[in-house]
Amino acid sequence: MSAQQPNKIPIQQIDLDATKHRIHPRFVTGFYQNIRVISMYAFLALFLILPWLRYNDRQAIWFDVPSQHYYIFGMTFLTQDFYFIAAFALIAAFTLFMVTVYAGRVWCGYACPQTIWTHLYQYVEKWVIGDRNKRIKFDKQPMSVSKAFKRFLVYFIWFVFSMITATTFVSYVSGTDALYQSWQMIGFIPFPDWSTWIWVSVFIFAFSTYVNAGYMREQMCVQICPYGRFQSVMFDKDTLIVSYDYERGEPRGARKKGTNPDDLGDCIECQMCVQVCPTGIDIRDGLQVACIQCAACVDACNEVMDKVGYPRGLIRYTTERQLVEKEKSQVFSLRFFAYLAVIVILCGGLVYALTDRVPLEIDIRRDRNQLSSLNTQGMIENSYIVKLTNKTQDEHTYTITLAPKEGLSLHLTFNDVPLDPGESFDMSVSIYGDPKVVDEGRTPITLNVVSEGGKYKVSKQNVFTTQGQ
Numbered sequence: 001m002s003a004q005q006p007n008k009i010p011i012q013q014i015d016l017d018a019t020k021h022r023i024h025p026r027f028v029t030g031f032y033q034n035i036r037v038i039s040m041y042a043f044l045a046l047f048l049i050l051p052w053l054r055y056n057d058r059q060a061i062w063f064d065v066p067s068q069h070y071y072i073f074g075m076t077f078l079t080q081d082f083y084f085i086a087a088f089a090l091i092a093a094f095t096l097f098m099v100t101v102y103a104g105r106v107w108c109g110y111a112c113p114q115t116i117w118t119h120l121y122q123y124v125e126k127w128v129i130g131d132r133n134k135r136i137k138f139d140k141q142p143m144s145v146s147k148a149f150k151r152f153l154v155y156f157i158w159f160v161f162s163m164i165t166a167t168t169f170v171s172y173v174s175g176t177d178a179l180y181q182s183w184q185m186i187g188f189i190p191f192p193d194w195s196t197w198i199w200v201s202v203f204i205f206a207f208s209t210y211v212n213a214g215y216m217r218e219q220m221c222v223q224i225c226p227y228g229r230f231q232s233v234m235f236d237k238d239t240l241i242v243s244y245d246y247e248r249g250e251p252r253g254a255r256k257k258g259t260n261p262d263d264l265g266d267c268i269e270c271q272m273c274v275q276v277c278p279t280g281i282d283i284r285d286g287l288q289v290a291c292i293q294c295a296a297c298v299d300a301c302n303e304v305m306d307k308v309g310y311p312r313g314l315i316r317y318t319t320e321r322q323l324v325e326k327e328k329s330q331v332f333s334l335r336f337f338a339y340l341a342v343i344v345i346l347c348g349g350l351v352y353a354l355t356d357r358v359p360l361e362i363d364i365r366r367d368r369n370q371l372s373s374l375n376t377q378g379m380i381e382n383s384y385i386v387k388l389t390n391k392t393q394d395e396h397t398y399t400i401t402l403a404p405k406e407g408l409s410l411h412l413t414f415n416d417v418p419l420d421p422g423e424s425f426d427m428s429v430s431i432y433g434d435p436k437v438v439d440e441g442r443t444p445i446t447l448n449v450v451s452e453g454g455k456y457k458v459s460k461q462n463v464f465t466t467q468g469q
């Protein structure tokens with residue numbers, strides 16, 4: 001980043017098993033770590049709690065893929081409503097870009113699931129084995145009963161966390177009822193009575209969680225995650241990044257007896273910033289792709305600076321413009337406002353589309369077996385399959401009518417169609433045409449559907465044809 005800084009960015013070896021070069025970060029407390037822990041565990045709690053929320057006696061957030069109904073707090077979406085999800089994904093992507101331009105990899109350090117689960121699994125190791133030095137020593141010890149027991153305990157807790165993660169993830173799709181209320185007894189042991197796809201999904205998610213958080217850890221961020229790779233091109237001189245103040249810190253060195261502190265910079269070469277780093281890098285080597293901007297090194301170094309009586313901020317959040325060019329940063333750049341404008345437009349469009357949306361769906365298909373025929377009353381009969389979907393969270397009764405057209409009349413099996421919340425119903429509908437009145441060929445028709453009380457109304461067009469008799 002700076003001409004004064006060493007051009008010594010370590011090239012990480014590609015080895016997706018992080019246990020071969022196991023990093024045992026020292027757990028540190030401090031201003032940024034407090035924010036980080038609160039943010040990470042708030043996201044974790046949200047993930048675990050959301051599937052248990054109920055709205056109108058139904059799981060509030062439920063992506064029921066088998067029935068292609070997606071419920072989000074009282075709104076029902078079908079597969080054809082997927083543009084809402086696309087719009088939401090675009091808003092999330094642009095928000096991430098905007099935040100990255102302003103605050104760098106804040107997502108990676110404070111909210112990314114990979115970071116959260118890795119932190120959790122490392123915390124289990126700390127709880128069972130001890131802090132950094134104990135864990136390093138433990139790795140080097142020969143196998144013993146005590147070591148085997150502690151290893152087993154760590155792996156068992158990881159397994160439990162992986163299963164909780166996997167079942168929570170799957171419950172967003174299967175529903176909590178199907179997942180937690182289906183049990184069968186095998187001998188005296190209660191066993192989940194799940195369908196094959198639930199078993200397969202739980203296994204895949206549990207396995208992925210275990211491998212990712214237990215073994216791959218920082219290698220996922222360094223070697224695989226595309227966001228970590230491309231976001232550095234989004235940085236500009238005004239992006240906040242964790243940086244070591246090379247000018248102030250160098251020449252670094254321990255304060256040994258006989259050393260004149262005036263000959264040294266403020267870095268006392270204590271290595272605390274390296275020991276706390278979850279990805280095992282040395283921030284003093286400059287900006288690196290492995291740096292997830294978690295600011296653990298900032299808190300660790302500030303603690304050291306406090307102890308030795310130097311000002312805080314040898315490692316700090318700063319911008320290239322401030323650190324290198326010694327100029328004031330433009331906090332909000334043009335790019336930031338461009339992203340903000342796109343987000344505001346997308347949010348406006350999404351809110352409008354959601355509020356303007358009628359939670360009732362009608363689909364009309366021609367009955368391909370009976371295009372057009374002459375019935376016993378001498379009328380031309382066209383048959384259709386009408387599919388009605390109640391996309392509200394309440395029961396409604398719907399009435400179907402034909403927009404008036406001379407010579408055409410509608411014939412239904414049921415006049416009123418009661419539908420439960422989220423229910424779809426296919427019904428056969430016939431339209432009779434008087435051959436003396438109806439035009440030859442294709443005549444446009446419109447079917448109207450209205451809920452009791454007239455709150456929801458939709459229309460759909462199709463054609464009546466005299467051909468194919």
Ligand code: SF4
Pocket residue numbers: 244249252266267268269270271272273274284300301304314315
């Ligand atoms: S924690 Fe601070 S003082 Fe210690 S080695 Fe790192 S930069 Fe130097």
Ligand code: SF4
Pocket residue numbers: 242273276277278279280281282283290291292293294295296297298
């Ligand atoms: S260098 Fe500092 S900010 Fe970057 S990952 Fe390591 S501890 Fe976190």
